[in-house]
Amino acid sequence: MSPETPADAVDDTDERDLPEPMARVLGEYERHLVSERDLTAHTVRAYTSDVAGLLEHASRLGGTAVTDLDLRTLRSWLAKQQTLGRSRTTLARRATAARVFTAWLVRTGRAPVDVGASLGSPKAHKSLPPVLRADEARDLIAAAATLADDGSPVGLRDVAMLELLYATGIRVGELVGLDVDDVDRDRNVVRVFGKGRKERSVPFGRPAARALDFWQRQGRPHLLVEGSGPALFLGTRGKRIDQRAVRTLVHRRIAEVPGAPDIGPHGLRHTAATHLLEGGADLRSVQELLGHASLATTQLYTHVTTDRLRRAYQQAHPRA
Template identity: 85%
Template structure:
């Protein structure tokens, strides 16, 4: 069951929901609060996802109220399209417009399904296709340099240094998300098989293998680093922050950016860049797309296919550089 700390951002103060200088009509604010409860309690989405979905819906409802609508059930396709057109005049990117159109369709489908609207106004709402840019990734030698540089700083056996090496090794070895990394407990590691149990998006569990270098770094962290850093309240958390409790995502992002800066010529990437790097290197090494999809926890194969464009682009660049008739 979701904890009380994950209550909707607007719960208990629906009359105060504000978008810019406008205030939502009470029926719209009340419906918004109910929608957030649905996203939290029934769909079990993270607080970040709930805020993103509800934030987009707020802009839609604010636009509708300025057009004279007072009930969410009054939304129609014309209103939705005029809202998207207004967003476009504000200079929003195609990817943001596509995301907001998706948020609107999810919201109107819920309105209809829950009996709050006579029809699903967003069922026919189109959205611009987002341009999928190729994410920056490390070369294999740069990834090795990253780990080597971090390991060199951990030669003194400091708990924080051992932790940093273990986290970097695991991020690169598995391609897990930073949120999945910080949520790991000690018992999620299966050292007999070199597998880590990960709770991904939608609370879907998957098992991801890791190699011997990551296993050695984890062993040193668990045997030497974690006991020295652990404080009351750490619980079963695998990775701990400087104060001895479960590390947070911001600290991991800061660590990755700082360590990447130690690698000459490497692109400035964060934990998600290491995830891209892991996927790219898997495909370049001959892994099939379905296996990479399962390892990364992608719901759709189309998401994983982005990395095939990355590897093709890298091969094309290598060809242009090396072939005499390129």
């Protein structure tokens, strides 16, 4: 599930309208997601909202317990979502949420048959946002560095965050979750906790290392307050910076680069992956760096690099 869930990802479902047996199981499922699967609050909220929507639909059809779920109910629920104009990506994700839920029901003895095992779902369109060219990425950092020449704490912080996002391709949620001790300057690697609290180490280069040093020595001490804690990146009030502030920063800085597409932190992640592959990195290494659970996700970036090669060939080759 994407860390940037679409606006239509949450059903307007009031869980209090559910029959008591359904509401009770939904609460137990939410506790399972939190305590046993250790999912993020955002992911738990999205999963439980999807399942709540399914149970609400089932109750309107006369169901009162999770054992009343059947394949026809699941299919009619998805069909209703389609008539409401939900995207293929949202439909695919909700079908997955239903299958995970019905499998859990069987595994925990709450239902005799996994009715979701045969539930199909439309294939989501796997499209990537635009990415920066290498020169645009350099201009982005250079523009931010120019504004930070006065040594202001916020300017030094912004440069360090941009350098680290581009150098590592980490997610914005992973960036804001970093603590000071997660940065290993001896080896120039950063320890990241990704989806499902899976830990990985991601290397970064000398430019990012220099920017981090400036920030930690000359910027961060000026923003420290009593409640700052170990957070690596701080907001103007001294607390751990939030994702919204980082997204605003990235969009604002990229707007200063002539001709660059308007992308956010996730676009910088795609940019990093694309440039790694164009520079000769193998897919498996890029998969590890980005923290993708499946190599198929990483393979999406090969389409970007192939398209660029094709355009370059058509523009440059006399017999293209």
